Amino acid sequence: MDAAIFTVIGEPTRLRILEALRERAQAVGDLVAALGSTQPTISKHLKVLREAELVNCRVDAQRRIYELNAEPLQEIDAWLQPYRDRWNHSLDALEQYLDDTDREDE
Numbered sequence: 001m002d003a004a005i006f007t008v009i010g011e012p013t014r015l016r017i018l019e020a021l022r023e024r025a026q027a028v029g030d031l032v033a034a035l036g037s038t039q040p041t042i043s044k045h046l047k048v049l050r051e052a053e054l055v056n057c058r059v060d061a062q063r064r065i066y067e068l069n070a071e072p073l074q075e076i077d078a079w080l081q082p083y084r085d086r087w088n089h090s091l092d093a094l095e096q097y098l099d100d101t102d103r104e105d106e
Contacts, residue, residue, distance in 0.1 A: 004052070005052060005054075005072055005075075005076065006076075008048055008049065008052040008054065009054070011045070011048075013035070013037065013041065013042075013045050014045045014048060014049055016035055017031060017035065017042070017045055017046065017049060017055075017066075018049070018054060018055075018068060020034050020035065021055060021066060021067060021068040022068055024067075025065050025066060025067035025068075026065065026066060026067075027060075027063045027064065027065050027066075028042055028043060028046065028063070028064055028066070029063070031046075031066070046066060049066075052072065053069055053071070053072055054068070054069055054072055054073070055067065055068060055069055056069050
């Protein structure tokens with residue numbers, strides 16, 4: 001996995017764009033309105049997201065429609081899995097400890 005993706009999604013405006021596109025594909029103008037930003041700013045961030053392959057763009061007459069490409073995010077999910085496993089193991093151990101303690105109190 002390319003660690004640069006964390007830099008891309010770590011920027012607040014780009015993260016908000018991804019969150020907006022998670023719901024549905026949107027035109028640049030819709031993103032500008034939804035995020036309360038300017039068209040040049042949103043376009044700049046969309047270019048970075050496109051280069052990172054986090055969004056796809058298609059042309060619809062005069063509009064550019066952007067949609068989320070979740071594939072690179074699946075790589076992050078796979079990278080995070082060992083950490084989730086570790087936390088789940090710790091939480092299972094805590095649950096067992098609390099169950100044992102509760103039985104001792106009865």
